[in-house]
Every structure is written in structure tokens, then in C-alpha cells.
Amino acid sequence: MRLIIENITMKYKDKVAVEDFNTELNEGVYGFLGPNGAGKTTLMRVLADLLRPTRGRVLLDDRDISTMGDKYRNILGYLPQSFGFYKSFTAHKFLMYIAALKGLDKSISPDKVEEVLDIVNLKEHSKRKIGKFSGGMKQRLGIAQALLNDPKILILDEPTAGLDPKERIRFRNLISEISKDRIVILSTHIVSDIEYIAKEVILIKDGKLLGVDSPENILENMKGKVWKGIASEEEFNSMKDDYKISNIVRKGKEIELRIISKDKPPIESIEEESRLEDMYLYYFDQEVEE
């Protein structure tokens, strides 16, 4: 299976959200990484057939998805960044509704609904009204509906929002498990969502493709750019506006700094092994959100 994003541009009245975006995806997990407002959600909506691009097209096995219609959406699972439910519906009823929307056969729908509720750990709440759910429970229900039709292309936009650390780990493990024979697109600004499971990381900034590479290569490229050093208060104050600092730990009168820089910083420091979050700061000039 091959999903090609070809010259996708999305323009609104006063803004270009995505510009000339090109990439190719096969089976596996792809992490679309970028800060808020980078254009990730817009791109996800184009892939989910919710937006018509101003220019460009998306091809699935050389067929334009805009002409495939319900045949494309039949193999799609989509978790939007922001979405809602019918508050008066129970979780079970809502998933049965989504199952009908996804064209699941009446005979298998109840079993599939039970299965996905179990996967996201909501089975004991299945008869509760969604209006009474917490934010995390709603997010898990959102993940459940995306998995209902066993999709070949799974698009998850900010999937771990509202999940506690335990649920995040569970979620990552689930994605790893199911990614063998499907395309999983994970759009996020949280590095830890993708750092151990993504086959490739696709970096987006200001609507443009910044780079595509495996996490290992990205980390290899970051070699020699991550430093750990000790600074005094005065040294820290003089450095903080000129250098990207990914971590600050106060140890008495001294401050231990993790600095991202091509050149060695002007304090006593040693080269450190890089992490994906260092790459985020290096490319996006923002601190990683946890």
C-alpha cells in the first residue's frame, strides 16, 4: 500500500496553512511532528477527506482519493484533534452508530464494539452516558471509534491529549502492535508519542516540510549539537537568550544546563547523547511539551 502526498497546498483567505507538501508513506508508523499552528491538523484533514486542497492531490496506490470516495473512506480510521459526541448517547450506542456509519455488518458490529471498548479500557463504562465521561475517557472513546473498522490507514491527530501516563504507554504499545500491515499517521507536538515507535519522523514547520528521516538518523544528525554544562547564575543570564536550553536543573549555587548548539557553548560543558526532544528544540525553537 502506498499513500503519496503530492504537492499539497492549502490556502485560506489570509493564510497559507500547508505549502507544497510532498511525501510518500507505506506500512508502518509515521510521526508528523511540529509545533502548534504548523499545519499538521490541516494536512490530516486533507488525508481524512475533510478538506479539499487548494492545489495538489493525495494518491492511494496511484488513485486520487478525491475520486475514490467511499472506497477510500472505507479503509480509513480517523481520530480528529477536536471532536465531539452526543452527550445523551452511551458509549456503546455511540460506537454502534459509528459502526453503522463505517458500514460494518450488523452481525459483527456488537462484537467489534466490545472489542474496541476493551482495547481502550472502557468496557465497564460502556452503558454510561458520554456526557458523564472525563476528558481522558472521551479521548479513549475517540481512539476506539477510529479502530472500529480495522482501518488500513489510521490517522491520529494529537491522540494522547488528556491521557494519563499509563494510558499513553498503553496507547503507544497498541499502535506498535497494530502497525505491521497498515499505515499509521500520528500527528503530534509531543515527542514521546512517537519517539520509540515511529518508522519515520516527518517534520513540519509553517506549513512546509522540514525534513523526513528515521528517528535513528535524526539522532545521528544531532551528534555534536547537544551539550551538558554547569553555569553560574551570571553565566546563565548572559547565555539564555543566545542559546537553546532544553533543560535547567538548579544545584545549589550552580545551574546544570542541557544546551542545543552547533558549537560548544562558552561554559564548562561536555557533549551529550542526543534525544528526539533536543531535535524538536533545535528545529522548532520551542521547548518540548510533556
Next chain:
Amino acid sequence: MIRLMKFELYKIFSKKALIIGLVAVILLYGFLSLKQYKSFNDYSYNRNEFKKIEGELTKEKIKLAEEGMKEIQKRAIEHTESDGYTWYEYNQEDLDMEGIYEQVARTEGFQQRKESRIKELKESIGKLEGKSNNKYEYRKAKLEYNMLQKLPKPGIYSNGLWDNLLGYIEGIGFIFSAILVLLGLSNVFTEEYSTKVDRLILSSKNGKNAIITSKIFASIIYTLIISATIAIIHLLVNFALYGTEGLHLNIQNYWSYIDSPYNISIIEFYGTQILVNFIAVLSFGLLILAISSISKSVIIPFFMGVMLYLLPVFIDFETPDEMVYWYTPIMKIFKSFYYSGIAQVRNLFDQFKTLNIFGYPILYPYAAVAIMIILGILSIVFIYFSFRRHQVKS
């Protein structure tokens, strides 16, 4: 698709606003029915006197009514002169009898008008036959002539039961149906946008075709359930309060339709009234769905629906009689064929009226139903177009 349709029907019926609206409509209907029934019982025809005149109109009854009317007028003049009271405050029994005698006069007047009209039409048909430049007028005259020929002579009957039975749709019923349709259907598409479920729907296999069909069918079934339930309850309430007397008689015996050319019984007309009202309200409901498909707030389809339905009624009601004569042909047609006008039904059947369609006279009821069907289809086409093309931008 049936599963989806069941879900959509459930979503419509589970709206709190609809349940509140239903309760309000039921309470108001109950109150108005009891008020009407009390008024019917209070307004007592002098039963014995009415029995003398009730039934087929004869020369003896006409004479009895004429003489009776003269006596009442004589008493009124005498008492007005001597007591200084006005005529209308004087004698309730005389007022009741005046109503009965007026009914005789109206019925006699209708019969005379009908006979005169038949004669007129026969002459027109003779003159117009064979002339190629007046085909519409010829066809129209022939149609009216054939319809009037078939009508039986009207008689004198108590209109109380029919007043309530047939008066409901044209009085308050056409508003009740519209309110329930607005409450049920304004939100059908709008809810998906406001709850942000639209992004789950539109990215699913059935999200751009089957779901639209399901929503439309669910809306049709909803409207049908509302209309049928109201019709059956209203019929049963009327049977319980007023009985079933005279339902087999022609509608020309009911004062509102005394000039109607349609050869149809009271009970048959009730069925026709319900059907035409249902078609009009359904077409209106589909219009509301269409507006809902492009609105992110439920206020827009609801408010626009109220305006589109009630504003023409208000304009029609408030237009001074003098201004009516200024109406262009298009305005006259609009006046008869707006949603609420057709839903009231009466204007379509109370007189002989036709539209000229390519030289053929089309009776107003058929034209009205055709217009409602065409508008309904256009609304459906619009709904498919707008929802399929909807993009999630926020």
C-alpha cells in the same frame, strides 16, 4: 442504511426541546378543544325550530325562513325604537334563529348561484368551442361546468362538528404541525457541526451518501408520524365530543366550503386536508433540513423557518383590502402557494381556481401538491450537494 435511519430517528425524537414542544402543543390543543366544545354547547340552536328546517332545502323551508327573518327584524326595530337598545344586544333566542335563517338564505343563494353559473358556463363553452386562440378559457369553462354538474344540492345542517373537525387545520393545526417540524428538524445537520461529530461522519464510508439519505428518510418518517398522530387524535376527540353525524354529506353543506366545486364528503375532505397539509409541512420540513445543512447554529434554520412560514400569513392577514387589488399575477399566485398557505388547505378548495399551465387549467389543489413536491425535491438535491461538499475548517 436502515440502521442509520433508526439512529437518526432516535436523535430527532430524543430532543428535549421537542418533548417540551409536544407537551405544550398537547396542552394547548386540549384547552382549545374544551373551549370550543363549551362554546358549541352554549351556542344553542333552538333545537325544535332547527329540526323543522334541518335537511334538504325545500320551498317550504325557504318560505319559513323568510317569514321567520321578517318577524325577527320587525321585533328588533320595534324594541330598538322603544327601548333604545341596539339590535345585537337584544334577544339571544332571536340571534340564534337569525343564524339558522341566514344559513337557509346562504344555502339558497349558493344553489341559485350554482344554477346561474352552470347556465353561464354552458353559453361560454358554446361560444369558445372550436376557437384556437382561447383554448385555455374553453378548457377551464368545461372543467368548471363538469364539476358543478356533479354537485348534489346542499341542505341545512348543524356545522358544529364540522367546524371543529375541518377548522382545526386551517385555524391552529397548520401552526402546530410547523412548530413540531421546526423543533424536530432544525437541528438535524446543525447538531453535527455544533457537536463536531461532523468530522467523524464525513471521514466514514457512509458519511457522504447513506447518512444523508438516512437523515432525509428519518425526517420524512418523523413528519409522517406527527401528522398521522395529530390527525387520528383530532378525529377521535371530535367523534367523542360531537359524534359522527353528517360526515357522509358533501362539503358544500359546511359554510366555509359552500362555493367549493369539489364533489367530496366531509370525512373524505378531512382525509384530503390531512394529506395536503402533510405534503406542505413535509416540503417545509425539507426546506428546514436544507437550511440546517449549511448552518452551524440551530437558531438560523429555526428563525428562518418561522419567518418563511409565518411572515406570508401575517402579510396576507394585515394587507388592507384595497391593496389586494394591486397584486400582480405573480403575487396572487404566491399568495396561494406559500408553504403555510398550502398547509392551511382552505384556499385551495373553497372556490374554483386554476393555474394556466401551457394552456391547460390545473386545479389549485393539484398545482399546490406539485409545487410542494418540486420544492421538496429541490431541497433534497440541495442537501446532498451542501453536506457532501462541507469541509471541516475549524
